[in-house]
Amino acid sequence: MLNRRLRPVPTMEAERPTLDEDGLLRSGHRWVPLPPVESRLTRALLDRFGAVVSRDALSRAGWPLGAPGRNVLDVHVLRLRRRVVPVDLAIRTVRSRGYLLEPSVARQQDAREG
Secondary structure, eight states, X not given: OOOGGGSOOOOTTTTXXXXXXTSEEEETTEEXXXXXXXXXXXXXXXHTTTXXXXXXXXXXXXXXXXXXXXXXXXXXXXXXXXXXXXXXXEEEEETTTEEEEEEXXXXXXXXXXX
16 A cells, blocks of 8 residues: 655646647646637746746737736736636736746645645
C-alpha cells in the first residue's frame, strides 16, 4: 500500500495551463473559452506563469495597436479573474507591480494532499 505522504507534490511546471490558438484555456482536465482580448492577456500571464506581469506589459499584450485607459485593463482583468476560477486558476494583484497567474488555493491544497 502506497503512503500518500510519500508522493511527490507536482511542480508548477507540471501543472502549467495552456492556451491554444482558438482561445481555449486548459488546466488539467478542465477548459474555458476566452474572448480575443482576454486570450491575449492570458498569453502574457502564461508566458510568466507564477511571476508578476506589469500593467504596461499586459496593456501592450492586450492592445498591440495602442494601450487603453487604466479602467479598460481593470475591467478585462476582472472578467478574466472570473473566467479562470472554473479551471482552478487565480489572478493575483501585486500592488504597484502588476498581476500574476497561479494555481488557485484549492488546487494547491489538492496537490499537497494528492
